Amino acid sequence: MKRSITSRLAGFYKRPPEGRLVLLREMGAASVEAFEHLARGGGLPVALADRMSENVLATHALPLSVGLNFLVNGRDVLVPMAVEEPSVVAAASNAAKMVRGAGGFKGEADAPVMTAQIQLDDVPDPASAAARVLEHRERILALGDASIPRMVSRGGGCRDLEARVLDDALGVLVFHVHVDVGDCMGANTVDTVAEAIAPAIHAITGGTMGLRILTNLTLRRRVRVSAEVRDEEVGGAEIAQGIARASRFAELDVFRAVTHNKGFMNGLDAVAVALGQDFRAIEAGAHAFASMSGKYRPLSTWKRAPGGLVGEAELPLAVGTVGGSVNAHPGVRAALELLGVESAAELSVVMASVGLASNLAALRALAGEGIQRGHMRLHERKRELPSVPPAAMTAAREEAT
Known part of the structure; x- marks a missing residue:
């Protein structure tokens, strides 16, 4: 699906959800059917869910967001992300903006x-x-x-x-x-x-x-991505040096490497869930690959380069654009339309790029103001929501009192 879109949408977060959909619809980012599904709130009919799994009672929703600013192999992509954790989407989008100035993410995937x-x-x-x-x-x-x-x-x-x-x-x-x-x-x-x-x-x-x-250790189906970012984009040479030192820490220490890789998988998994991929298989393969040398190692690294940083990542990544939930779930189909990839290989490059962006965002926060400041600010938004139990539970409690 070749389209002329941009993922650089200033002020997107300030719009209400319906306003964001209008903007993407005007851009022609997906089909009319896809936007109709999203405008209804997305989700999955219970009757369809009952055919997809066993002992179904209802459906369980996650926020479906879009990661912005991603330039991957010279093409703008809008990245669907489904995740409950605050700051994952914002952080990945912010890091993608930093990388964009130096040409965006570049990647390649092995034959499937x-x-x-x-x-x-x-x-x-x-x-x-x-x-x-x-x-x-x-x-x-x-x-x-x-x-x-x-x-x-x-x-x-x-x-x-x-x-x-x-x-x-x-x-x-x-x-x-x-x-x-x-x-x-x-x-x-x-x-x-x-x-x-x-x-x-x-x-x-x-x-x-x-x-x-x-086996989910798909060594013949790997993806490799890289990115450059200039010192000024991350906040200066001192912050860039801190990012490189934090990355080296993960290479030296297994305790740090685990959390380093969790940060990488934050973004990748969010895309996997939005697109109906087997994120459990992806996680298993990634962590096994990280351990193959006999020592658990980071999936991604950031090193100093003249005037900036170079990031690289490699991992086995088995994903699909046809079959399974991709065909069955209308939300997955809509998300794939938004992304606009033409092959499983292209999808794997995008997903690994989002992982690398998430990793950069986490390291920059750790090397600068610390991970909690922005993360907890976004957590506060959840606390502002009223905690309203389902109507049936409310009625039962009133009856009990």
Whole structure:
């Protein structure tokens, strides 16, 4: 969806929600149907929710906001974000404005290759068994492709097969099948492939069949983003130096790295929730990736450069623009229209850019006035709201008294 929009909307926060929708509608940021859904307050009909999950009673709402000022790979993007925590959207938007002056965020994503595992136990001579299976690699991959014909017709399909001996004495052997899943997140696709090829592998290896399931550590599906920001945009050279020192602290200390990464995921997860992505899988993969060196490390870093800072981030990120909640949830469809991405790869770059913006905002606050001043000011807005129980609860309490 190629559009001519700007994410630099001065004074947007001063407008009431309906005024913000009018502005975005006039800009042509999404379809009439999308704005009609948003104007009704968004949300999900209970009848649809009942088809999406089990034991449904009602729906549970989160604020749906839009992150502003984002320039990603030279394109303005309006970023839908769903999050209950104050300051996440404002902080990410403010950091995006800082980065915008130096050209915005730049990023790239790997091909959308997901991985499933086939576990075997009690395999006699597992190394030899692995070699025998790999001699039949092409035949086995063809079996996998036959199980997902629609994905193959769209250009996806099985790409590789690997073997790993986990325990020679116990005969524990695992095979990884790597599948291009196109613009899907791809969990169901790779699980289908794993179940389809497992019998053929088992017939060669012997032993006891174990799990056939994807891994959320999608090392062949990573995203990398970077950004530059000038000293004056963050408040001067002293603040910039403080940001770099805080980032180095996260590289040296696991206790700090955890919170550093939480700040990065604040923004990324908010976009994931707004767009119906599997944020639990995203979190699991990100934190596993952060630990792969044997020491838990930051997903993003900020280092000094002449006159400013350079930020970089890399993580596995499996997201989709089709399938699952993306197709079922009208709010997710409206949010995707606002974002206007054309592929899962483009979506992953935007999401990682929002993570990097959130990380910069947190480090700048820590290096400057401290994290609490602005954060607690926004918290106060929630306390200004009246605490009104649902009508049914009110009636029950009146009856009880």
